[in-house]
Amino acid sequence: MAVTIDPRPTVFGDRFIVTGSYDAADATIDLSAFLSSIDFAGANSSGASAAVPITDTGATPPSQDVYFQPIVRIDGTSLRIAAGLADQAAEAGTFFAIGRRA
Numbered sequence: 001m002a003v004t005i006d007p008r009p010t011v012f013g014d015r016f017i018v019t020g021s022y023d024a025a026d027a028t029i030d031l032s033a034f035l036s037s038i039d040f041a042g043a044n045s046s047g048a049s050a051a052v053p054i055t056d057t058g059a060t061p062p063s064q065d066v067y068f069q070p071i072v073r074i075d076g077t078s079l080r081i082a083a084g085l086a087d088q089a090a091e092a093g094t095f096f097a098i099g100r101r102a
Contacts, residue, residue, distance in 0.1 A: 003029050015039075016101040021046070022081065024090045032077040035099035041079050043070040043095040052088075077102075 002023040010017040018034050022043075031038065051065035070093060073080040079097060083090045 002026065005034070009034065011101065014100055015098060017096060017098050019094065019096045021094045022092060024092045026092075027081060027090075028075075029079040029081065029095060030077070031079065031097055031099070032102065034102055035077050035097065036102045038074045038077060038079070038097050038099040040099075041072045041074055041095065041097040043072045043079075043081055043093050045070055045091040045093040047091050 003020060003026050004022075005018060005020040009019070016035055018031055020029070022029055051067060053063055054066050055063050068083070068088060070091070071082045072095070073082075077099075079095060081090075081093075081095070
C-alpha cells in the first residue's frame with residue numbers, strides 16, 4: 001500500500017480535513033489516526049478516465065461518452081475506493097475527507 005497523507009491538514013473547530021494520494025492497489029484508506037468519524041469523502045483519478053459510450057435515444061446526437069470517477073464509500077473511519085464502473089480498472093488518485101478530529 002502506498003497511501004500518502006498530506007503533512008498539512010486543515011482544522012476548523014472540531015472538524016478536520018485530511019487529503020492525500022493512493023495507488024491503484026489501495027482499496028482501503030484507514031484514517032482512524034486522524035478522524036473519529038467521517039462526514040464526507042471524495043476521490044479523483046490521477047489519470048484520464050476511460051470514456052464509456054452510452055446511447056440516449058432522446059438526445060441529439062444519440063450517443064455520448066461518459067467518464068466515471070472513483071466510488072468512495074465511508075466505512076467507519078476508513079474509505080473504501082473502487083473504480084467507477086464494474087469493468088473499469090482501478091487507478092491511482094487523490095482523496096480528501098472531512099470529519100471529527102480523533
